[in-house]
Amino acid sequence: MTASVTLTGLNHWYGTFQVLKDIELQIEAGEYVTLLGPSGCGKTTLLSVLGGFVQPTEGRVLIGDTDATHVPAVKRPTTTVFQDYALFPHMSLRDNVGFGLRMAGMGRKDRHARAEAMLDLVGLRDAASKRPHALSGGQRQRVALARALAVEPDVLLLDEPLGALDLKLRRFMQDELKTIQKQVGTTFVHVTHDQEEAMAIADRIVVMNAGRIEDQGPPDRVYREPASQFTADFMGENNHIPGNRISTGIETPFGVLPGDPAITAGAAICVRPEDIRADTRGSFQIGNAQLRDVAFFGTYCRAHLVPEQAPDIVLTAYLDAGRAWAAGETVALSAEVEDFRIFDAEQK
Amino acid sequence: MMRFLPWAYLLVAFVFIYLPVGVLVLFSFQSGGLPVPPFNGPSLRWYETILSDPDLMGALRNSLIVALGSSAVAVTLGFLAAYGLARHILPGSALMRGLLIAPLTVSYLIVGLGLLIVLTRTGLGLSLWTAAIGHVVINLPLAFAIIYASMGAQQQNAERAARDLGASEMKVIVLITVPMLLPSIAAAFFLSVTLSWDEFIISFLLTRFDVTLPVEIWSLLRSGLSPQLNAIGSFVFLISVAVVLLLELVVFRRTRP
Amino acid sequence: MSRIQSRFQGWGLVAPALLWTTAFFVVPFVVMAAMSFASLEGRTLVWGFSFENYARLLEKAYLWRAIIVSLEITLTVTAVSVLLAYPLAWIIAFRVPQRWQRLALLLAILPFWTSYVVRSYAWLLVLAREGVVNQTMLALGLISDPITLANTRFATITGFVHFFVMLLTLTIYANLIQLPPNYRRAAMDLGANAFQTFRHVILPLTLPGIVTGAFLTFVLCIGDYVTPQILGGNTELTVPQVIMVQLGRRADFPLASALAIVLMGIVALAYLTSSRWLRLDRI
Numbered sequence: 001m002t003a004s005v006t007l008t009g010l011n012h013w014y015g016t017f018q019v020l021k022d023i024e025l026q027i028e029a030g031e032y033v034t035l036l037g038p039s040g041c042g043k044t045t046l047l048s049v050l051g052g053f054v055q056p057t058e059g060r061v062l063i064g065d066t067d068a069t070h071v072p073a074v075k076r077p078t079t080t081v082f083q084d085y086a087l088f089p090h091m092s093l094r095d096n097v098g099f100g101l102r103m104a105g106m107g108r109k110d111r112h113a114r115a116e117a118m119l120d121l122v123g124l125r126d127a128a129s130k131r132p133h134a135l136s137g138g139q140r141q142r143v144a145l146a147r148a149l150a151v152e153p154d155v156l157l158l159d160e161p162l163g164a165l166d167l168k169l170r171r172f173m174q175d176e177l178k179t180i181q182k183q184v185g186t187t188f189v190h191v192t193h194d195q196e197e198a199m200a201i202a203d204r205i206v207v208m209n210a211g212r213i214e215d216q217g218p219p220d221r222v223y224r225e226p227a228s229q230f231t232a233d234f235m236g237e238n239n240h241i242p243g244n245r246i247s248t249g250i251e252t253p254f255g256v257l258p259g260d261p262a263i264t265a266g267a268a269i270c271v272r273p274e275d276i277r278a279d280t281r282g283s284f285q286i287g288n289a290q291l292r293d294v295a296f297f298g299t300y301c302r303a304h305l306v307p308e309q310a311p312d313i314v315l316t317a318y319l320d321a322g323r324a325w326a327a328g329e330t331v332a333l334s335a336e337v338e339d340f341r342i343f344d345a346e347q348k
Numbered sequence: 349m350m351r352f353l354p355w356a357y358l359l360v361a362f363v364f365i366y367l368p369v370g371v372l373v374l375f376s377f378q379s380g381g382l383p384v385p386p387f388n389g390p391s392l393r394w395y396e397t398i399l400s401d402p403d404l405m406g407a408l409r410n411s412l413i414v415a416l417g418s419s420a421v422a423v424t425l426g427f428l429a430a431y432g433l434a435r436h437i438l439p440g441s442a443l444m445r446g447l448l449i450a451p452l453t454v455s456y457l458i459v460g461l462g463l464l465i466v467l468t469r470t471g472l473g474l475s476l477w478t479a480a481i482g483h484v485v486i487n488l489p490l491a492f493a494i495i496y497a498s499m500g501a502q503q504q505n506a507e508r509a510a511r512d513l514g515a516s517e518m519k520v521i522v523l524i525t526v527p528m529l530l531p532s533i534a535a536a537f538f539l540s541v542t543l544s545w546d547e548f549i550i551s552f553l554l555t556r557f558d559v560t561l562p563v564e565i566w567s568l569l570r571s572g573l574s575p576q577l578n579a580i581g582s583f584v585f586l587i588s589v590a591v592v593l594l595l596e597l598v599v600f601r602r603t604r605p
Numbered sequence: 606m607s608r609i610q611s612r613f614q615g616w617g618l619v620a621p622a623l624l625w626t627t628a629f630f631v632v633p634f635v636v637m638a639a640m641s642f643a644s645l646e647g648r649t650l651v652w653g654f655s656f657e658n659y660a661r662l663l664e665k666a667y668l669w670r671a672i673i674v675s676l677e678i679t680l681t682v683t684a685v686s687v688l689l690a691y692p693l694a695w696i697i698a699f700r701v702p703q704r705w706q707r708l709a710l711l712l713a714i715l716p717f718w719t720s721y722v723v724r725s726y727a728w729l730l731v732l733a734r735e736g737v738v739n740q741t742m743l744a745l746g747l748i749s750d751p752i753t754l755a756n757t758r759f760a761t762i763t764g765f766v767h768f769f770v771m772l773l774t775l776t777i778y779a780n781l782i783q784l785p786p787n788y789r790r791a792a793m794d795l796g797a798n799a800f801q802t803f804r805h806v807i808l809p810l811t812l813p814g815i816v817t818g819a820f821l822t823f824v825l826c827i828g829d830y831v832t833p834q835i836l837g838g839n840t841e842l843t844v845p846q847v848i849m850v851q852l853g854r855r856a857d858f859p860l861a862s863a864l865a866i867v868l869m870g871i872v873a874l875a876y877l878t879s880s881r882w883l884r885l886d887r888i
Contacts, residue, residue, distance in 0.1 A: 080791070088792075354700045385740045458865045461637060462634045466632065581727065
């Protein structure tokens with residue numbers, strides 16, 4: 001079971017504070033979408049609106065072709081995996097997973113069979129008689145997933161489902177989630193503040209900030225060609241270089257970046273640390289810079305460099321881990337022109 | 349219909365809860381001699397009566413002395429025991445905790461009866477002192493339990509740090525433990541004061557000539573309904589409410605994050 | 606600080622409280638228990654080991670009737686109080702808006718602070734023949750003559766229920782709000798209506814709290830002398846009332862002690878019954 005979701009003209013206020021601003025979002029049936037943003041950006045509220053726990057002040061929620069705006073959570077074809085899992089502590093895993101089926105009036109035998117099949121899907125069949133408190137965090141997370149999927153929802157909502165897990169388990173569960181989603185084909189909407197998680201898991205990332213959708217698209221597009229400076233900063237590390245619009249392009253401390261961006265005056269220029277090269281072979285020369293400090297990160301060395309042409313800027317670059325770098329040495333830097341992202345400095 | 353049901357229930361519940369208090373306070377302003385309808389007032393004559401009644405005012409003073417004195421003793425003993433049991437490894441500590449909590453599980457009547465038997469058998473006689481002893485018996489377990497429950501690892505680390513910096517055991521208690529536990533010590537003390545202030549059966553059994561306020565009210569009650577009882581009841585109620593509100597505003601508000 | 610010294614200090618700290626409890630609780634209690642096996646010959650007390658007092662409890666109707674009356678009143682009060690307090694706590698926890706909750710709760714338990722003796726007296730005023738309830742019903746034409754409400758078992762139960770509804774509202778409310786709100790959301794999300802959510806999720810999770818509150822109600826109610834003495838009639842007496850009668854007119858301490866021991870036995874029984882429930886749900 002799966003369905004598309006359409007959100008149109010959503011606005012929501014808590015008292016006088018506007019948490020959602022003009023949200024327009026189309027999610028295809030069977031898509032895996034992550035809502036990504038810092039805490040307080042409105043992503044959890046948006047998920048609550050989808051789940052029917054919050055009635056939006058303005059706007060409509062369509063699930064499939066039906067208007068679900070005023071349908072309460074009980075009757076929606078959505079289920080939620082809560083951040084704290086909300087497993088019922090007085091029930092066995094089997095009863096937890098079978099709860100929704102029981103509410104739907106399914107008989108004990110069918111219910112148990114289906115609950116066990118769902119537990120099998122998440123690899124916990126043998127623990128069916130255990131209580132939630134006997135499980136580890138990752139196992140609880142799987143039970144919550146099985147419970148939400150057992151009622152065959154059209155849309156599954158996940159509220160920071162991996163937030164309570166340690167890093168290693170989190171990476172593992174990301175793959176699990178993705179596999180299970182492919183298996184069941186249900187539309188997944190997954191809220192997270194972890195951009196790596198979002199990139200690892202999503203068909204499409206929706207970046208939110210201060211109640212607005214800043215950007216949306218496939219992970220690689222959002223990372224490489226962010227639509228806003230906020231997105232550029234939120235997705236991974238970035239260097240900031242000030243610039244000014246001139247007739248031939250953008251004037252920077254390191255020379256003119258050719259091109260014709262739609263910018264009238266001040267520009268904010270971003271370049272990723274991995275796009276800065278420690279040689280002069282790039283199409284844009286940054287010039288010599290003094291290596292201030294460097295730290296070994298396994299696949300690269302993260303370095304802070306002070307360019308001679310703009311000593312008030314500190315650039316971050318990921319340098320080749322294959323050679324030894326020393327603080328104080330002078331390095332020539334360059335990058336490709338198309339790796340620079342240019343935003344209007346007025347907008348933030 | 350279903351929307352209004354909860355509010356209707358709330359309303360009925362509040363009427364039930366406030367009915368006796370409302371009647372009590374209203375008819376304390378009765379000017380006639382009976383605290384029943386019709387209401388003819390308001391008048392403060394019964395308040396004048398109680399405030400000029402030496403027996404009632406004496407009982408009020410006695411109650412205050414017993415409540416404050418017995419609570420101070422109960423909290424001190426309870427604190428020392430909690431500190432000893434939480435910070436030192438003693439053989440049989442579970443048994444000692446059980447023994448200290450035990451009086452909580454027995455009704456006040458039985459605590460009073462046991463003490464009454466011993467006091468009359470040994471010919472020690474009854475007085476305000478014996479009532480206060482009884483109140484310490486019932487409040488000590490509460491004070492101990494409240495303070496013991498709040499002795500966490502956080503204080504223990506602070507105490508270790510103080511000892512490490514050269515503080516003596518006495519200094520540790522006075523400068524570290526007591527200030528850190530002040531909210532729970534205060535809570536234990538005020539709970540103890542309210543319980544003692546209101547306690548009837550132990551005071552009734554263990555006092556003779558000098559009595560506490562509830563006992564004095566009890567003997568007034570034997571002469572029948574009177575607005576005088578309404579006045580003293582309302583008076584005590586207002587004092588209690590004032591103390592509770594004060595606590596809510598001063599002590600507990602500050603301890604909340 | 607050496608271990609020995611530490612232990613010595615520990616004992617020193619615990620000793621005062623232990624001595625106090627032993628001298629003024631344990632010793633009197635043991636004496637009282639021994640007293641229950643003693644007997645009275647005329648006005649002199651004869652220590653010994655006889656079951657005479659306990660036998661009297663079974664023989665004399667006014668004694669075993671008191672035990673029955675106490676049990677009936679206490680069980681009724683406990684059941685009625687829980688049934689009335691649960692919806693009240695529920696409404697305050699889940700229907701009253703967050704910012705008014707603390708105020709609503711404070712208001713619901715404020716009359717708790719009326720003096721214990723005075724509270725029963727106030728109910729006497731409310732329920733008297735000339736009291737507010739009778740006068741109101743007369744004025745509304747519901748009754749033609751005042752009905753007897755005070756000095757009945759009904760009055761005793763009303764007085765008790767009033768007190769314990771406030772106590773239980775507080776404890777049940779505390780239980781309800783400490784449930785993570787997502788339990789309710791999860792249940793509804795999975796298709797449970799309000800009643801099913803209550804029946805399958807909220808009730809089982811708050812049961813330990815309810816049983817604890819009910820046990821407290823039972824213990825406080827069965828040991829109380831004041832409420833039945835002021836509000837109940839003279840036609841039936843509870844165990845605490847009979848104990849006080851023995852202490853007063855007859856000075857029959859052995860019989861009073863035996864009754865006190867029986868009272869404790871009932872409480873212990875109630876504890877065993879409820880602890881089974883508690884353990885069942887703490888898993």
